[in-house]
Amino acid sequence: MKTMLSDRSGPSSAQAYRQDSEGLRLLFVASEIYPLAKTGGLADVCAALPVAVARLGADVRLVMPGYPQALAHVVAPRIAADLGEVLPGAHVRIIAGRTEDSGLPIWLVECAALYDRVGSPYQDANGADWGDNALRFAVLCHAAARLACDEAGLGWRADVVHANDWHAGLLPLLLRARRAERPKTVFTVHNATFQGNFPLAGAARLGLPGDVLVPDGIEFFGQLSFLKAGVRYADKVTTVSPTYAREIRTSEFGCGLEGLFDARGDDLSGIMNGIDAQVWNPAADRYLPSRYSRHDMAGKRACKTAVQQALALRIDADAPLALFLSRLTSQKMADVLLAQLPGIMQRFPQLQFALHGQGEHALESGFARLAQDYPGRMAVRIGYEEAQAHRLHGGADLLLHGSRFEPCGLTQLYAMRYGTIPVVRRVGGLADSVLDADAEAAAGSADATGFTFDEPTAEAVDAALSRCLDVYGNHPETWTALQQRGMAADFGWGPSARRYASLYATLAPARSMPGRVAPDERAPAQTTVQTTAQTAVPATARRHFASPVSQRGASCSPSCRE
Incomplete structure (x- = not known):
């Protein structure tokens, strides 16, 4: 590829940007x-x-x-x-x-x-x-x-x-x-x-x-x-x-x-x-059809409707919309999810599911075939597009992010920033960033921001997802509190940069x-x-x-x- 370049004449970048x-x-x-x-x-x-x-x-x-x-x-x-x-x-x-x-x-x-x-x-x-x-x-x-x-x-x-x-x-x-x-x-x-x-x-x-x-x-x-x-x-x-x-x-x-x-x-x-708190900010996100903040969540409901329309999902403000936004690999437990998703969709008939990612070919084709069995409830988009990722975080209710290992993870941070509740395995950076809402005392979990599980198994994923959907459907005050805590948390680079x-x-x-x-x-x-x-x-x-x-x-x- 040809690129137009000047020669070495003129001020160098070292001179132009030299600080104290x-x-x-x-x-x-x-x-x-x-x-x-x-x-x-x-x-x-x-x-x-x-x-x-x-x-x-x-x-x-x-x-x-x-x-x-x-x-x-x-x-x-x-x-x-x-x-x-x-x-x-x-x-x-x-x-x-x-x-x-x-x-x-x-x-x-x-x-x-x-x-x-x-x-x-x-x-x-x-x-x-x-x-x-x-x-x-x-x-x-x-x-x-x-x-x-x-x-x-x-x-x-x-x-x-x-x-x-x-x-x-x-x-x-x-x-x-x-x-x-x-x-x-x-x-x-x-x-x-x-x-x-x-x-x-x-x-x-x-x-x-x-x-x-x-x-x-x-x-x-x-x-x-x-x-x-x-x-x-x-x-x-x-x-x-x-x-x-x-x-x-x-x-x-x-x-x-x-x-x-x-x-x-x-x-x-x-x-x-x-994370870059300016790029990932629902109050100023240029990719969202409607912006919002933790002080005014009306825009998130509009984003959900827009996602449902774009993905040909049934328009239903009350249906829980789950998101899987990650690489389709065994590290991300995509194989476990593919095997258990039919059972999940059967047990929770109102649940909608959106997937956006790419990875192992067998997993890509497996999810694409499965989506055909659930028209109006399941949408699969293979690949990765930055704008799409922003819109999905804005419109989803919950993020399903299982990992066999996870050095840090950014997706769960983006999700919480956008009021999307994470369901994650308690490993690596997921353990450091998502605090579990105990099923029996969620209302009293003053620091909770999501739902966690410990083992990389279908049973563990199912249990955590069930707890999450129970709070979504039956405890709206607790759900709102979880959203508020996640959106109020400081996930920007300031504290880490100082360290x-x-x-x-x-x-x-x-x-x-x-x-x-x-x-x-x-x-x-x-x-x-x-x-x-x-x-x-x-x-x-x-x-x-x-x-x-x-x-x-x-x-x-x-x-x-x-």
Whole structure:
């Protein structure tokens, strides 16, 4: 794809957007950042968190691959630097610009041979992983390391580098190799099942030294692991909810890395993700046919009618409208829902059900066939559209969001923001964000915001859904109270950004972060997992880095490891 770019003449982004020289300089690196590229919640987080941290006084720069859609939509793109051949066959230029929504400065790693392709950031048009993904994201990491250390000559050097998920996992390792005066690193695990595991034989082409290809380094079950590299070599490691930070130290959720997570415990924190409260705001949502707030809910009723009309559901203001808005995968318990949905529809003849998502082909076709059995009551829309997601949250009464594991989850936060009651499994970030309304004392549950269940079974889902529908049909005052609490809760990025700022400040104490939270002010939404481990991992823990027993974690099938 051809993109019109200016040369290096004129003020650089570093000059144009330089903040107080005393402010902490943060380089934020990810494989996708909304709206330049998005395949899931990672892009939303990597768009909103840097903005929230910048508002606290940090000087923030973003780095991501130069996909065609990113080059096409970045504001004021220009060639900032030519890095030459970063790795064999990978000639890189740095394209500087600004993000469309926030205006933050961003550096796009342009390498046409690796990124200028038809498909998603990770897969081709047929849904197959790109065969050179290891090289594609190794190049991202090498380029980001040069930018962080001002080796590109742009006059800006990071104090802290925040790398996200396996795609940026090599970055902490590459920066540690620079030793003196290197930036400190934070590595966030958004989902431990996606590990970026590749053949060890390709390590040399990725620019990796041989001495790290060992169990105490980045070797993992006979492969090299980008995710393990990030966890092993970062100065601080975070996950996206307090509960998930505890869960990944167990064989059920650690995906074979629980020993390493446990060994890094002193440096491992769980900080709950937030949402963009301006984008997800029913009082100002441009996608809704009628806007509303917790002070005036009339618009939500109008949104429900609009959804029923758009999906060819029976127009019925009293019928409970349930929503499933997620990937159609076994992780999201879509297989359980598909099997039990006929029974649910039979037991609750007034219930309406709307599904919007995509995923495994067998599940997509299964739900599509099932919808034909319930005309006027069930609608299935395969795919994902941002505007549709907003409208569904606005019109639905309840969200059904089961997960076998859930690092954080954003859908339940969007739902509560829109007065849509979540029914979720009490796991990961779902456990941290949804408080159960006890069936026998719902009216007295002063903090309740939804309904939860513990086991990933049809029986558990059915019991929680039954409780929810009972309150909907028979206890309208309680239902309204649940809506009000969810809509009043602060799910924005402010609190979480302050906790990240505190974490950055521990790594670069000489830099000013006026908006950070003092250590004694930290709320429970940040949890540090305590063990006796330090960055230099004890020898007694090393043998657990790739334990065959751990590999059998129930939530992590081998296919999730790629």
